[in-house]
Amino acid sequence: MSRAMMFSRPIAEGRPDLLMRREHTIFGEDWGAGGHALPRFGVSSESGVLDTVLLGAPCHLSIVPANSVSRESLRNGLCCSTRHARAQHAMLAEALAGCGVRTHVVPAKPDLPDLAFTRDTTLMTPWGLVELRPAAGHRRAEAPYVAGIVKNIGFPLLGRIEEGTVEGGDVSIVRPGLVIIGCSGERTDEKGAKALASIFERKGWQAIVYRYDPHFLHLDTIFCMVDSARALACTDVLDDDFLARLGALGIDLVPVGYKEARKLGCNVLSLGKKRILSTRDNAHVNGRLRALGYEVIEADIGQFTQCGGGVHCLTMPLARH
């Protein structure tokens, strides 16, 4: 699909009110004479070249005992330094910018301690942004807040999840036409998974719902695409039927151990063109990726991993080529 198609077609589909402007649509931010600028948007895979990403300011980050990793951090007496978190986050943003990725940052809000984990509250699809429905009580208010900011920047909203609960860490847009939705029953539940699946199915996509144990916070802590046909996978944890299904879908798996997954070793962000943004603490996983020919860019994000989230959780792609 040409770049122009990729970004212009969904605009018309997601925003019927913009149909009339379709003829002015040129790839990028140019709407032609008299039109409003609409940023590049649309994500149809986890590994297309990353153009634009959403980050959230971590000024009020704290370790909320809402997942197994963060509870362990608290047991071990760890705590957050917001100064340190901000410095690490700035480095992450710099690493992205250094790779040619545009970033938008959602401003911090005192009552939203996990706002930096932008992955979970909204989801950019090929057709526009979906406001998700977090299950975690302390994260519920993030979704409308973040969706409002993204809309104000100029990105089109496709809709919102109104039934059940869905968090974006459970969504893997594997490749055009195929999405996998993790469902632990705690963060993403059956109703929410179904509601999100139907958005994709209505567009002719296959949506696979994978049920797993809620000990693991989100699917992206145990399974993460690094390429159109390769994923990091905590193979000891993922069940055999699912592993077989991934194999049948032509997805090659790079095994990641349970302890590495707890350190968010699976939780990487593909920048496309065999470039992976990963956590500095996961030397073993990074080494394996390098041996497979990937360029691995390491980010020191210890302040965030102790809260249970890694690079994938801290980033929500808004546009990929």
Ligand SMILES: NC(=[NH2+])NCCC[C@H](N)C(=O)O
């Ligand atoms: N996509 C992810 N895995 N996000 C991690 C979010 C971590 C956050 N502390 C929470 O419990 O909600």
